[in-house]
Amino acid sequence: MSLRSRVFWRPALPKNAPKWWKEGDWPVLGALRFYSQRADFYREAINHSPSGNFSFYVGKEQLVGLSGPEVRKVFYDSRGLSLNEGFAELATGQPTTDGTTDSFGAFFSKHIIAMLKRENFVRNIDLMAGDTRKACEALAAAPPSKADPSWKVTNPFDSVYQIVYQLTMRTVGANDVADDPKLLRKTLSMFEEFEKRDSTLKVVFPWLPAPNHLLRVYNGARLAMVFQKIIDQRKKTGRKGNDALQYLIDQGAGIRDVIAFQIGALFAGQVNSGINAAWVQVHLVRNPEWLARVRDEVDAAVARHRHEESQAPADVLGTLTVDDWESEFPLIDLCLRESIRMTLPGTAFRKNASGRNIPVGSTGEVIPPGAFAAYWLDEVHMDESLYPDPLRFNPGRYFENPAEDQKTHHVFLGWGSGRHPCLGMKFAKLEMAIITAYFVAMFDVELSDKDGNLSTKAPRPVSRNQKQAEKPKEPIYLRYKPRAQ
Known part of the structure; x- marks a missing residue:
C-alpha cells in the first residue's frame, strides 16, 4: 500500500x-x-x-x-x-492481526485467575493487613499541618493510591518491590508515567512512532528492567520468592510473557482501584451519615473480634481472616459500588x-x-430511571430497592458484565475493605485545603467527558488526626 x-x-x-x-x-x-x-x-x-x-x-x-x-x-x-x-x-x-493479542489474553486470564484464588488471599491476608497498617502509621507520623498542628494533611489520590499499589504488587507482582518502600515509590512513578502516556495519534496512525507512545514504551521498558533484575537475582542466588512473579517463573512462562503479565496486571489492578479507594474516603467525609454508618460497622467488627481490652482497633483488624473481611463489611462494599458508578466514565x-x-x-x-x-x-450509570439523582452519593440505593439491579440487563457495569466479568473483583473488594476499615478505625478525617484549614468547598465532580477514571486535576485534601478511642 x-x-x-x-x-x-x-x-x-x-x-x-x-x-x-x-x-x-x-x-x-x-x-x-x-x-x-x-x-x-x-x-x-x-x-x-x-x-x-x-x-x-x-x-x-x-x-x-x-x-x-x-x-x-x-x-x-x-x-x-x-x-x-x-x-x-x-x-x-x-x-492485532497476528493473533498475539488473544493468545496473550488467554495466558493473562489463566494466570490471573490462578493468582486470585482464595488460598492465595488466605496466604497473603496478614501481609496485606500489615502493609495497610504500616501505611496508616506512616500517615500518623507525618508532619503537622500549617494551619493547625493537631491535624495532618494528605491527598488521598497519592497516599491511598500508593497503598493500593503496594497491595496490588503484593498480590500479582513481586514481594521484592512490595517490601522495599524506595523501590515501591520508584516503580509507582514509572507505572504512572506509563499509564498516562496514551496516544490518540497512535490509534489514528498505528504505524506512526507517536511521541507519547514512545514514552510509554520507554517507561514500560524501565519497569521491565526492574522485574528482569529481580528474576536474574533469584536465578543467581537460587532463592525462590513466595509471590506471583515466582509462580509465573515456576510455570515455565517466557521472560517476555512474565514481564508483559506484570505490567498488564498492574495496569488492570491499579488505576480504577487506586482512584476509587481514594474517592471512597472523600465521599465518606462529604457524607457524614455514611461515614458514621461505616464507622459503626468497623467498630462492631472490632468489638466482635477483640480478645483483650488492651487491643487497639488496628491490632484487632490484623487478626481478621479472609472470611471476616469478605462478610463483615457490607456497607464498605456498597460504598465502593456507588463510588465506581459515579467515577467510572467513558x-x-x-x-x-x-x-x-x-x-x-x-x-x-x-x-x-x-x-x-x-x-x-453513563447511559446506564447516570440513568435517572435506574439511579434516581445519579450524581448524589447514596450507597443505600442498593438495599433500599434491591430490585433496581434487576430492571434490565447489565444495569451495573463497574465489574464488567456478561461474557467478561472483572477477574479481579474479589481482590478489589478485599483491599477496599482493608484500606477503609483501617482508615476509619485509626483516624478522624475532614475535608481541608493543602494547609489543613477546614474546607466546605465541594470537590469538583468527575468530568463525564473523561475517557477513563483518572486522578482529579484539582487536588483534593483531607486533614486527619488519631481517632479518639
Missing part, C-alpha cells in the same frame, strides 16, 4: 451499518472529539440517530456506537465481540472478530466484521 493510500484511504461503511454520524469528523483523522469530549460526542450522536446507534471513524477504523437495553445485551453477551482486541487497538493503537470497547455481521438487536443494523463496537457506560 502506498503512503498516500495508507494515510488517506478508509473503507466505506456497509449499507446495513448504523448511520454515519459525520459531525466533527475530520478527513483522515476521524472523530477526534470521541477522544477529547467523549460523553458530549456520544450523547449528541445518540440523539440524532433514529435507532440510537451510529457509526463513525477513528482514523480508518470503523466504530459502531451502541445504545439501549436490547443492544447493550448484544454488546455484553455476544461471543463474536472480542474485548482483548477492542481494548488493544482503540486504547493503545496496537494492531466507554467499553469490543471488536467484531467473528468474520461476519453481528445483528444489533432488532434494529436491522449490524456491526460489520472487523469493526469496533463502543458502549457508553
Whole structure:
C-alpha cells in the first residue's frame, strides 16, 4: 500500500451499518472529539440517530456506537465481540492481526485467575493487613499541618493510591518491590508515567512512532528492567520468592510473557482501584451519615473480634481472616459500588472478530466484521430511571430497592458484565475493605485545603467527558488526626 493510500484511504461503511454520524469528523483523522469530549460526542450522536446507534471513524477504523437495553445485551453477551482486541487497538493503537493479542489474553486470564484464588488471599491476608497498617502509621507520623498542628494533611489520590499499589504488587507482582518502600515509590512513578502516556495519534496512525507512545514504551521498558533484575537475582542466588512473579517463573512462562503479565496486571489492578479507594474516603467525609454508618460497622467488627481490652482497633483488624473481611463489611462494599458508578466514565470497547455481521438487536443494523463496537457506560450509570439523582452519593440505593439491579440487563457495569466479568473483583473488594476499615478505625478525617484549614468547598465532580477514571486535576485534601478511642 502506498503512503498516500495508507494515510488517506478508509473503507466505506456497509449499507446495513448504523448511520454515519459525520459531525466533527475530520478527513483522515476521524472523530477526534470521541477522544477529547467523549460523553458530549456520544450523547449528541445518540440523539440524532433514529435507532440510537451510529457509526463513525477513528482514523480508518470503523466504530459502531451502541445504545439501549436490547443492544447493550448484544454488546455484553455476544461471543463474536472480542474485548482483548477492542481494548488493544482503540486504547493503545496496537494492531492485532497476528493473533498475539488473544493468545496473550488467554495466558493473562489463566494466570490471573490462578493468582486470585482464595488460598492465595488466605496466604497473603496478614501481609496485606500489615502493609495497610504500616501505611496508616506512616500517615500518623507525618508532619503537622500549617494551619493547625493537631491535624495532618494528605491527598488521598497519592497516599491511598500508593497503598493500593503496594497491595496490588503484593498480590500479582513481586514481594521484592512490595517490601522495599524506595523501590515501591520508584516503580509507582514509572507505572504512572506509563499509564498516562496514551496516544490518540497512535490509534489514528498505528504505524506512526507517536511521541507519547514512545514514552510509554520507554517507561514500560524501565519497569521491565526492574522485574528482569529481580528474576536474574533469584536465578543467581537460587532463592525462590513466595509471590506471583515466582509462580509465573515456576510455570515455565517466557521472560517476555512474565514481564508483559506484570505490567498488564498492574495496569488492570491499579488505576480504577487506586482512584476509587481514594474517592471512597472523600465521599465518606462529604457524607457524614455514611461515614458514621461505616464507622459503626468497623467498630462492631472490632468489638466482635477483640480478645483483650488492651487491643487497639488496628491490632484487632490484623487478626481478621479472609472470611471476616469478605462478610463483615457490607456497607464498605456498597460504598465502593456507588463510588465506581459515579467515577467510572467513558466507554467499553469490543471488536467484531467473528468474520461476519453481528445483528444489533432488532434494529436491522449490524456491526460489520472487523469493526469496533463502543458502549457508553453513563447511559446506564447516570440513568435517572435506574439511579434516581445519579450524581448524589447514596450507597443505600442498593438495599433500599434491591430490585433496581434487576430492571434490565447489565444495569451495573463497574465489574464488567456478561461474557467478561472483572477477574479481579474479589481482590478489589478485599483491599477496599482493608484500606477503609483501617482508615476509619485509626483516624478522624475532614475535608481541608493543602494547609489543613477546614474546607466546605465541594470537590469538583468527575468530568463525564473523561475517557477513563483518572486522578482529579484539582487536588483534593483531607486533614486527619488519631481517632479518639
